[in-house]
Each structure stands twice: as C-alpha cells, then as structure tokens.
Amino acid sequence: MNKLLVLTGGGDCPGLNAVIRGIFKRAKKEKDWKICGSMEAFNGVMSDPVDIIKLNKENTAGIHIKGGTILKTTNKGNPLQYPVTDENGNITLVDRSQELADKIKSLGFDAVINIGGDGSQKISQGLFEKGVPIIGVPKTIDNDLSATDTTFGFQTAVQIATDSFDKLVTTAESHHRVMIMEVMGRDAGWIALHTAIAGGAEICLIPELPYDIQHVLKRINSRYKDGKGFVNIVVAEGAKPKDGEVIGEDRGEGFEHLRLGGIAYELSKQLKAAGCKAEIRETVLGHTQRGGTPTAYDRVLASLFGVKAFELVLEKKFGQMVSFKNNEFTHVPLEDATKTYNFVDKDGYLVQAAKGLGISFGD
Known part of the structure; x- marks a missing residue:
C-alpha cells in the first residue's frame, strides 16, 4: 500500500x-x-x-x-x-x-x-x-x-468584493459621499483591478501604480457640482502614494510577511488633508474575501x-x-x-482598458 x-x-x-x-x-x-x-x-x-x-x-x-x-x-x-x-x-x-x-x-x-x-x-x-x-x-x-x-480562490474573492462594492455604490449615491473600499491582494492589484472594472469604480489604486493624491482629488472633484455627486474607490491593501510606503505591521517571528491593511483610512486622511470637501466613508473587506x-x-x-x-x-x-x-x-x-512574482502589468491591456472605461489610477 x-x-x-x-x-x-x-x-x-x-x-x-x-x-x-x-x-x-x-x-x-x-x-x-x-x-x-x-x-x-x-x-x-x-x-x-x-x-x-x-x-x-x-x-x-x-x-x-x-x-x-x-x-x-x-x-x-x-x-x-x-x-x-x-x-x-x-x-x-x-x-x-x-x-x-x-x-x-x-x-x-x-x-x-x-x-x-x-x-x-x-x-x-x-x-x-x-x-x-x-x-x-x-x-x-x-x-x-x-x-x-x-x-x-481568486475568482471567488473578486465576486465577494464586487458584491460588496455594488452595495456601496447605492449608499454613496444616496449620501453624496466618497466611499473607499479596501481589498486584499498583497503586492499585486489583481483583486482591486477586476473589482473596479466589474463594479464600475471611478478610481482604482493598486501597488503597481503609486498614486498622486492631487490626481485622486482632482478626479473626485470632477464628480461633484454644488456639493452633489458621489465617488466609489477601490484600493488594494498594498497600494501606496508616490514616494510613500505600504501600510502594515510586523507580526513578529514566525510570519513571513507584514500584515497589510489600513490604506483605506490612510487614504481618507490624505484626501481630507489635501482639501477634499465631500464626506468620506471607509470599508475594509478583510477576511470576508477568503471565506x-x-x-x-x-x-x-x-x-x-x-x-x-x-x-x-x-x-x-x-x-x-x-x-x-x-x-x-x-x-x-x-x-x-516562485521565481517571478505576478504583478499587474501597468502597461498591459487590462490597465489600458480600465483607463478606457474612465477609471483613474491616480498616476
């Protein structure tokens, strides 16, 4: 046997x-x-x-x-x-x-x-x-x-994220708010990018394309007139601003990676500091994407x-x-x-198509 x-x-x-x-x-x-x-x-x-x-x-x-x-x-x-x-x-x-x-x-x-x-x-x-x-x-x-x-597991995570994003769109529209939804993905933006395209996001921030907060704010402002409007943002947990660092914490010995998370709240702070007038709310999906x-x-x-x-x-x-x-x-x-990490190709068709759909990457 x-x-x-x-x-x-x-x-x-x-x-x-x-x-x-x-x-x-x-x-x-x-x-x-x-x-x-x-x-x-x-x-x-x-x-x-x-x-x-x-x-x-x-x-x-x-x-x-x-x-x-x-x-x-x-x-x-x-x-x-x-x-x-x-x-x-x-x-x-x-x-x-x-x-x-x-x-x-x-x-x-x-x-x-x-x-x-x-x-x-x-x-x-x-x-x-x-x-x-x-x-x-x-x-x-x-x-x-x-x-x-x-x-x-990837397709399931995207489906869960998209279902959640769809629900945030209606509440953002009802309150004229900016809604930021943080998804997993570590150093790759695949979940965020697919969710943004499927959900019709206005802004998608991924690790492969560090963002300029002024460009993000400009896109938000273009969606508002006399205080009326709404914006939905998908942000990958590994996203970071230009010349910035990812948000995470060392979990101690025995863990291979930093525990990423918190970019949704950091982005909200950055937008407010940059002069964003709209109300902002944050949602971190976390481990619901795994279950x-x-x-x-x-x-x-x-x-x-x-x-x-x-x-x-x-x-x-x-x-x-x-x-x-x-x-x-x-x-x-x-x-x-395991030789090559599978990053999103920032010059690839998926990103270019997303931009063609009007999605901003803040770059």
Missing part, C-alpha cells in the same frame, strides 16, 4: 477543500493508495505526537462546496525558517527542513502534495532538495503566481488541480507544481513556479 500525505499551508482560500476531494477521489481509482492529511500544514508532521488524519469517503464527501480547509492551515512555522524560543525568551530562526524530510520518510510516505501559495511552494522546493518526493498545487486569492494563468462557498469556476479549477496533482504523483514527476496555462492543465518545476 502506497501512502500519500496532503496538506494546506498559508492563508485559507475558497477551493482548498475541492483540491483535497479531487486528490482523494482520483486516488481511490488506483485502489492501492492510502491518503492522509497533515493538520495545519507541516505542523501536523512536526508535532509530537503527529497530528495526521486518514482521508476517507466520510470526511471528504461534499467538501468541495465548503470554504476553508478540513486540514486547517497556518502561515507561520516555516520549516526553512522555524522560530525557536530559548529560555530567555529570545527567538531565533532555524532550518528544520532536514528534520522534517527525515520524519516524512520515517512515517512511510511515498509522496507529498503541498497546496499553497508562493511561500508554501518555496517550502516545497526546499524539501524537494532534501529528497522529499513532493508536488505543489498553486493556491492564492491574490493571483500572484506567474507560473499559472490563474489560481483558484464562504467557492464559485463554480473555482470549484472546477481546484478539483482539476487535485486530479492533476495525483496524476503527477503516479508519474513520479516530483519537484513540479500543477499549472493552468493556455487553457491546459500542465506542470512547471517548483523552482520556476
């Missing part, structure tokens, strides 16, 4: 359960595979005793429609930079990847499928270099992995990713990440999967 270990790492994302189900259902056709899940990414393997469950028909039935992950997840505890606290309370980062690789082998696993984003796939590459037979599955609502045309039922598109994409990942295991094509390129399901080396 062959043994496969499945895990989910990083932030949660609509579609994770569909991948898990896809892997399990495809594996059952082979009849000689035992599928297990490590709880909270690799923490389930690293813990003593291990926190690993067997996946079966009962715990995977119907999970494709559910948000979150039945295997839980975490974005701290990177085995390549594992935080260890000494007796004096000092934290140091140590590489525990060899220890993890040895434990995976001692537990008798013939393959590992790691479902996660940029950080998770860097871990996958590190473990592959230690001899772990591993396959990666791309996951992020931010759509910031360049090795695949799209990632599951709930995945859209049909994301369920399909995630399910097929799961099937493809297991088929790569059967073919022993380890050190690869599943990819959706040019409408085909394929794979790319893990090393290439």
